[in-house]
Amino acid sequence: MANNAKIVKDFEAIVGAGNVMTQEVDLHAYSYDAAVLPSQTPSVAVRPTTEEQLAQVVRVCNEKGTPFAVRGAGTNLSGGTIPPKDGVVVLTGALNEILEINEEDLYAVCQPGVITAKFAAEVASRGLFYPPDPGSQAVSTLGGNVAENAGGLRGLKYGVTKDYLMGIDFFDLNGEMVTSGSRTVKCVTGYNLPGLMCSSEGTLGVFAKLIFKLVPPPRASQAMLAVYDDILNASRTVSAIIRNKIMPCTLEIMDNVTIRTVEGFRSAGLPTDAAALLLIEVDGHPAQVQDEAAMVQKICKEEGVRTIEMARDAAHKDRLWQARRDALPALANFRPTCILEDATVPRSQMSAMVDALRRIAKEYNISIGTFGHAGDGNLHPTITTDKRDKEEWKRVEAGIDAIFKEALSLGGTLSGEHGIGISKAKWMVDETSPATIEWCRGLKAALDPKGILNPGKMFWG
Amino acid sequence: MANNAKIVKDFEAIVGAGNVMTQEVDLHAYSYDAAVLPSQTPSVAVRPTTEEQLAQVVRVCNEKGTPFAVRGAGTNLSGGTIPPKDGVVVLTGALNEILEINEEDLYAVCQPGVITAKFAAEVASRGLFYPPDPGSQAVSTLGGNVAENAGGLRGLKYGVTKDYLMGIDFFDLNGEMVTSGSRTVKCVTGYNLPGLMCSSEGTLGVFAKLIFKLVPPPRASQAMLAVYDDILNASRTVSAIIRNKIMPCTLEIMDNVTIRTVEGFRSAGLPTDAAALLLIEVDGHPAQVQDEAAMVQKICKEEGVRTIEMARDAAHKDRLWQARRDALPALANFRPTCILEDATVPRSQMSAMVDALRRIAKEYNISIGTFGHAGDGNLHPTITTDKRDKEEWKRVEAGIDAIFKEALSLGGTLSGEHGIGISKAKWMVDETSPATIEWCRGLKAALDPKGILNPGKMFWG
Numbered sequence: 040m041a042n043n044a045k046i047v048k049d050f051e052a053i054v055g056a057g058n059v060m061t062q063e064v065d066l067h068a069y070s071y072d073a074a075v076l077p078s079q080t081p082s083v084a085v086r087p088t089t090e091e092q093l094a095q096v097v098r099v100c101n102e103k104g105t106p107f108a109v110r111g112a113g114t115n116l117s118g119g120t121i122p123p124k125d126g127v128v129v130l131t132g133a134l135n136e137i138l139e140i141n142e143e144d145l146y147a148v149c150q151p152g153v154i155t156a157k158f159a160a161e162v163a164s165r166g167l168f169y170p171p172d173p174g175s176q177a178v179s180t181l182g183g184n185v186a187e188n189a190g191g192l193r194g195l196k197y198g199v200t201k202d203y204l205m206g207i208d209f210f211d212l213n214g215e216m217v218t219s220g221s222r223t224v225k226c227v228t229g230y231n232l233p234g235l236m237c238s239s240e241g242t243l244g245v246f247a248k249l250i251f252k253l254v255p256p257p258r259a260s261q262a263m264l265a266v267y268d269d270i271l272n273a274s275r276t277v278s279a280i281i282r283n284k285i286m287p288c289t290l291e292i293m294d295n296v297t298i299r300t301v302e303g304f305r306s307a308g309l310p311t312d313a314a315a316l317l318l319i320e321v322d323g324h325p326a327q328v329q330d331e332a333a334m335v336q337k338i339c340k341e342e343g344v345r346t347i348e349m350a351r352d353a354a355h356k357d358r359l360w361q362a363r364r365d366a367l368p369a370l371a372n373f374r375p376t377c378i379l380e381d382a383t384v385p386r387s388q389m390s391a392m393v394d395a396l397r398r399i400a401k402e403y404n405i406s407i408g409t410f411g412h413a414g415d416g417n418l419h420p421t422i423t424t425d426k427r428d429k430e431e432w433k434r435v436e437a438g439i440d441a442i443f444k445e446a447l448s449l450g451g452t453l454s455g456e457h458g459i460g461i462s463k464a465k466w467m468v469d470e471t472s473p474a475t476i477e478w479c480r481g482l483k484a485a486l487d488p489k490g491i492l493n494p495g496k497m498f499w500g
Numbered sequence: 501m502a503n504n505a506k507i508v509k510d511f512e513a514i515v516g517a518g519n520v521m522t523q524e525v526d527l528h529a530y531s532y533d534a535a536v537l538p539s540q541t542p543s544v545a546v547r548p549t550t551e552e553q554l555a556q557v558v559r560v561c562n563e564k565g566t567p568f569a570v571r572g573a574g575t576n577l578s579g580g581t582i583p584p585k586d587g588v589v590v591l592t593g594a595l596n597e598i599l600e601i602n603e604e605d606l607y608a609v610c611q612p613g614v615i616t617a618k619f620a621a622e623v624a625s626r627g628l629f630y631p632p633d634p635g636s637q638a639v640s641t642l643g644g645n646v647a648e649n650a651g652g653l654r655g656l657k658y659g660v661t662k663d664y665l666m667g668i669d670f671f672d673l674n675g676e677m678v679t680s681g682s683r684t685v686k687c688v689t690g691y692n693l694p695g696l697m698c699s700s701e702g703t704l705g706v707f708a709k710l711i712f713k714l715v716p717p718p719r720a721s722q723a724m725l726a727v728y729d730d731i732l733n734a735s736r737t738v739s740a741i742i743r744n745k746i747m748p749c750t751l752e753i754m755d756n757v758t759i760r761t762v763e764g765f766r767s768a769g770l771p772t773d774a775a776a777l778l779l780i781e782v783d784g785h786p787a788q789v790q791d792e793a794a795m796v797q798k799i800c801k802e803e804g805v806r807t808i809e810m811a812r813d814a815a816h817k818d819r820l821w822q823a824r825r826d827a828l829p830a831l832a833n834f835r836p837t838c839i840l841e842d843a844t845v846p847r848s849q850m851s852a853m854v855d856a857l858r859r860i861a862k863e864y865n866i867s868i869g870t871f872g873h874a875g876d877g878n879l880h881p882t883i884t885t886d887k888r889d890k891e892e893w894k895r896v897e898a899g900i901d902a903i904f905k906e907a908l909s910l911g912g913t914l915s916g917e918h919g920i921g922i923s924k925a926k927w928m929v930d931e932t933s934p935a936t937i938e939w940c941r942g943l944k945a946a947l948d949p950k951g952i953l954n955p956g957k958m959f960w961g
């Protein structure tokens with residue numbers, strides 16, 4: 040990159056030398072994210088500590104036509120935060136202030152670098168509730184959550200990040216502030232830019248300030264663990280729960296491969312011979328929780344559950360949930376490479392998808408552990424492999440292709456919550472249409488005429 | 501319009517002569533909407549009866565560079581459906597099929613011309629619930645609701661149209677299909693175009709098909725009417741209810757001007773000496789409803805309510821609610837011109853806004869009746885006047901200007917649910933920024949390079 044030295048000097052003048060990184064050891068850390076994709080090393084990483092510095096950094100990149108990407112915690116699972124090669128990485132870690140929690144009007148204003156779990160805990164300490172809980176919440180940032188429209192375990196009842204973003208201020212490519220949405224729960228002043236920014240994968244603007252809706256927390260909850268001898272009975276249970284108009288706050292599934300891997304990772308007394316587990320939690324008014332928990336038990340029994348265990352207290356619940364929290368680390372630990380997919384189907388098609396995943400695992404001779412948000416039809420088929428084994432890797436790639444084809448043929452979508460990024464861009468047209476791709480490219484080109492903001496993502500597959 | 505005759509022939513070839521209107525008596529009906537603004541008469545109205553015809557109509561307009569606007573029921577309150585002068589009006593009335601109601605996966609697929617209330621009733625007959633209920637729902641269309649991101653009385657607890665639009669297929673300016681969102685509750689495949697289309701006021705694409713989320717209906721509800729001698733006590737009650745973590749499904753206010761006007765319109769036994777009424781409804785699990793209704797009663801008493809009446813049954817509830825439903829017709833009937841505003845403030849600022857409205861009415865010597873969605877801070881200050889009285893009209897215009905200034909200074913927004921359209925475009929920059937206007941103009945220009953799709957709205961004030 041020819042103007043590397045010059046841009047480093049410019050950045051140093053803006054943020055101070057201590058917040059500009061050019062050494063390989065630093066840059067390597069920002070060259071990849073949580074997706075299994077080739078890394079791309081940037082030439083410089085810059086860490087603005089104020090909103091104004093962020094604007095100036097954007098201006099410098101734009102003036103020089105230097106490609107750049109904004110990075111929160113880099114927990115992205117689709118390559119959305121892999122930076123442009125030799126470009127600039129803008130780190131939001133120092134923009135980590137919760138600026139306001141308004142208890143009367145039920146909203147909060149945050150900088151983009153605030154850690155999700157820290158924010159949720161701060162909100163909870165005020166007696167309020169921020170429901171979105173992506174798996175990476177302990178380290179993920181709110182800015183990243185908005186860019187990806189992050190989901191989590193509570194999507195079925197409480198929705199996802201876009202259901203909570205009331206307003207957003209962001210910088211355009213000239214470093215000018217675009218402001219949208221409001222501190223009011225209703226706002227139709229102009230285009231719904233908070234809506235557009237959610238799942239824009241950092242390609243349309245540089246987030247400066249986020250306004251989130253908060254809600255009152257549920258008064259009570261009841262967690263349950265249901266064990267099945269046949270995974271189809273488990274997925275039929277999921278459909279029956281919804282059909283009975285119960286909306287659990289969590290309705291998760293784990294298949295046998297996942298159960299065994301979790302148990303091997305950290306023994307929790309899981310039944311390794313079970314075909315599937317359902318982790319179910321209902322919440323709300325105490326009387327409603329009691330009624331719904333009883334109905335869920337009844338439904339589980341009708342659908343042929345082996346056993347169902349009710350959490351007696353917080354510690355017991357925590358133990359039941361630990362298995363679910365261990366699912367990804369256990370699978371990731373199992374073999375050198377772990378690919379976590381999130382093809383999603385209408386929930387009535389979950390049995391068909393589960394069946395298809397078994398068929399695909401067999402046909403391509405690959406190992407697929409399946410767990411995920413059953414209530415949303417948002418499964419996480421997780422392939423454990425070793426990328427260095429070229430023959431196996433070819434089968435894995437073909438298997439992933441088959442998974443997406445299956446999800447689409449069942450009326451589903453490529454991605455429930457992980458985004459398109461680099462990894463799924465090539466399938467975009469299969470779910471949408473050539474006109475859709477062109478329309479979105481036109482939109483992007485108008486707002487980023489030089490094509491420098493997180494280029495090569497989503498619509499360039 | 502030079503190519504009028506040619507375009508009429510083209511349209512006739514597409515939709516048949518019976519679905520093309522060029523007579524003044526027809527065109528006049530489409531020259532205005534529910535906003536108090538000068539009418540603009542189109543040169544032709546065309547009524548496609550299939551999706552394919554709709555695409556062809558768009559193609560013809562685009563090839564000829566003829567400005568056009570899509571119109572549902574024309575209940576828009578900000579001039580968003582006032583067509584381009586001498587342009588084309590595309591009517592969606594014949595695209596009125598509910599294509600699918602999926603009871604297992606809790607979604608519905610509709611054409612844009614489906615009437616909101618008809619859809620809600622059909623959904624209810626299947627034991628499900630579509631919450632958005634704009635005041636005009638008896639005639640408004642779902643396409644119009646999406647274009648405006650329509651709200652209603654249930655916004656506080658259940659959200660607005662954007663919270664239910666899961667997917668949308670729309671035609672770009674070339675008449676090519678852009679498809680987005682999904683039948684799955686989670687979907688992050690590409691930009692969030694369902695989000696962007698909500699409140700785009702028909703300026704970005706021509707809607708073909710809408711996918712809406714449905715939810716289980718509440719099992720029980722309780723409506724109440726609280727009467728106040730001081731409107732500030734009523735607005736303090738609203739804040740106290742939310743502070744106590746109760747989310748009523750409806751929390752409406754009516755001030756004395758509105759009460760008296762409603763009572764004069766159709767006697768319902770309302771206390772005309774009351775300063776304000778609150779109409780409150782809680783819903784959910786029966787035990788929760790009982791608890792919350794008791795808490796609401798207690799809060800009302802603590803905040804100095806005069807009387808509080810609990811609805812005994814459906815008929816009684818209906819009678820209590822009739823007053824609220826009569827508010828707009830009564831005010832509209834009161835004098836020749838009725839301007840219904842929807843400046844919205846954070847709910848904790850509602851007392852301040854109510855105070856300001858009284859001050860503004862006095863200062864400009866205008867009549868303002870205030871009612872609306874108190875729980876959302878979404879008031880409807882309604883000015884009754886006579887536009888032909890030029891002196892009074894000047895005071896009205898100055899008063900409206902003062903209302904918007906006040907709402908913005910209280911951290912609020914120009915429009916909670918009625919949109920910007922023509923009527924509020926000139927204030928856009930006061931709420932946002934010059935860069936915001938430019939950004940949105942850039943977005944619009946990229947997607948509609950000839951500037952023919954519902955031109956002159958939102959960002960051209």
